[in-house]
Amino acid sequence: MKPEDATNEVYRFFTEVGIINQLISTQLEAFLPGRMTATQFGILGHLVRRPEGETPLQLSNAFQVPKTSMTHMLASLENHNLITLETNPKDKRSKIARSTPQGVEFLKACMERMSEALAPVLSELGPEPFNRSLPNLTLIRETLDKERN
Amino acid sequence: MKPEDATNEVYRFFTEVGIINQLISTQLEAFLPGRMTATQFGILGHLVRRPEGETPLQLSNAFQVPKTSMTHMLASLENHNLITLETNPKDKRSKIARSTPQGVEFLKACMERMSEALAPVLSELGPEPFNRSLPNLTLIRETLDKERN
DNA sequence: CTCCAATAGTACGATATCAAACTAAATAAT
DNA sequence: ATTATTTAGTTTGATATCGTACTATTGGAG
Numbered sequence: 470m471k472p473e474d475a476t477n478e479v480y481r482f483f484t485e486v487g488i489i490n491q492l493i494s495t496q497l498e499a500f501l502p503g504r505m506t507a508t509q510f511g512i513l514g515h516l517v518r519r520p521e522g523e524t525p526l527q528l529s530n531a532f533q534v535p536k537t538s539m540t541h542m543l544a545s546l547e548n549h550n551l552i553t554l555e556t557n558p559k560d561k562r563s564k565i566a567r568s569t570p571q572g573v574e575f576l577k578a579c580m581e582r583m584s585e586a587l588a589p590v591l592s593e594l595g596p597e598p599f600n601r602s603l604p605n606l607t608l609i610r611e612t613l614d615k616e617r618n
Numbered sequence: 619m620k621p622e623d624a625t626n627e628v629y630r631f632f633t634e635v636g637i638i639n640q641l642i643s644t645q646l647e648a649f650l651p652g653r654m655t656a657t658q659f660g661i662l663g664h665l666v667r668r669p670e671g672e673t674p675l676q677l678s679n680a681f682q683v684p685k686t687s688m689t690h691m692l693a694s695l696e697n698h699n700l701i702t703l704e705t706n707p708k709d710k711r712s713k714i715a716r717s718t719p720q721g722v723e724f725l726k727a728c729m730e731r732m733s734e735a736l737a738p739v740l741s742e743l744g745p746e747p748f749n750r751s752l753p754n755l756t757l758i759r760e761t762l763d764k765e766r767n
Numbered sequence: 768c769t770c771c772a773a774t775a776g777t778a779c780g781a782t783a784t785c786a787a788a789c790t791a792a793a794t795a796a797t
Numbered sequence: 798a799t800t801a802t803t804t805a806g807t808t809t810g811a812t813a814t815c816g817t818a819c820t821a822t823t824g825g826a827g
Contacts, residue, residue, distance in 0.1 A: 475745045476733055482748045483642050485755040487660060490639040491682040492762045493632050504782055504815085511636060526805060533640040538784055540807060545783090562792045562805040584625055589765045590758075596624045598758050599631045602751040606634040609739075609747050613641045616738045653785085653812055675775060687814055689777060694813090711775040711822045 500582050502549070508532060509542045510579065513551055513568060517576050522567035524557060533614075551575055649731050651698070657681060658691045659728065662700055662717060666725050671716035673706060682763075700724055 494507035501510060512528055523531075529539040543566055546552045551572035557563035568576075643656035650659060661677055672680075678688040692715055695701045700721035706712035717725075 475740070475748075478745065478752060479736070479740065479748050480729075482752050482755065483638075484660065485752065485759050486635050486639050486642070487656065488682060489632075489755065489759050489762065490635050492759070492766065493635070495682060496766070506783070507636070509783095511633065514633075524805080533637060533644060535785055536806065537786075537808090541783070541785090557805090560793070560805080562790095564806075580629070587628070590761050591624070591628065593765070594758065594761050596627065598754040599624075599628050602754040602758075603627060603631050603634065605747040605751040606631065606638065609743065609751075610634050610638050610641070612739050612743050613638065616742070617641065617645070655813070658813095673775080684815055685776070686778090686816075690813070690815090706775090709775075709823075711820095713776075 496586060497579075497583060500579055500586075505545070505549070506542075508534065509546055510576075512542060513546060513572055513576055514580075516552060516566060516568040517573050520567070522565040524563050524565060526563070528566065546572075549575075645735060646728075646732060649728055649735075654694070654698070655691075657683065658695060659725075661691060662695060662721055662725055663729075665701060665715060665717040666722050669716070671714040673712050673714060675712070677715065695721075698724075 497507045497510060498505070501507075511532060515528065515531060516523065525539045525543055526536060528543070529536040532539075534542075543552065543554060546566075547554050550569060553567050553569055554564050555567075557565050646656045646659060647654070650656075660681060664677065664680060665672065674688045674692055675685060677692070678685040681688075683691075692701065692703060695715075696703050699718060702716050702718055703713050704716075706714050
């Protein structure tokens, strides 16, 4: 394969990733209240899986959004009583975000609705396409993250 | 594999897609003038590859964004003289967006800079991870698109 | 032909995102 | 200990996105 073809393939890869992300986000956001965004929902999921909580900076690194965006997202999640924000006892500049019981409940309900909505897709495709691409995606994500300036 | 594990895997798939999209968009947007977004850049690329042009509605379907967003994006691209917008002679409600020579030039320059920026990633990973996942991504994208209500 | 439903795009208003500049706390340097 | 530097998060202001309601055009039913 010529290097040009490789570049082209990478470009198509990123295009597909962009469109899949768009399709999924749109569908998810249709289930979410108000203007809660797919990323905000992702943050909630991240926190639910980490009961010890994380700082806003850790979260903005994990989701690759500016910390100024994170401030806004966390404020919004807190307004919905889905998370709490406390000052970090180990560093008074910092805070710790944790999911609330309502947050756990809300996440569960949304994921169930999303599963129902995606059921036709899963039964048509089966697990293999996800199964086969996931390790590659993880590898690509890790490398992109590592090489980021 | 239990069905619950399959759901979990799908969830992780979408999470990885979201983060990769975020990483690439951020890097690309750092190269783009003003606040031009990765999606707008994607639209330009789409039009450059289709000299006959497309209508705004075709574009909003291809990129899965609301047509009201497309109006804004196309206006922005037109302001930068990267595309033209003419009324469709076959349907006066409609328009046709086409890339300009400046648009072609601009796209080329940005893609070259992006290639340079991604060179370390590509040389570390090689083409295989992209190669192997692309057909699966395409399949997933097509199915998601088809099953969308 | 007339009317009506469907379709393409836009105006408007609300909210999300993000860059730049800022405040406060922690850490390092002298 | 004092000062300088770095770090965590927020405020501010600008722009992007998108839902709702609208206008204009098309195409079909009668």
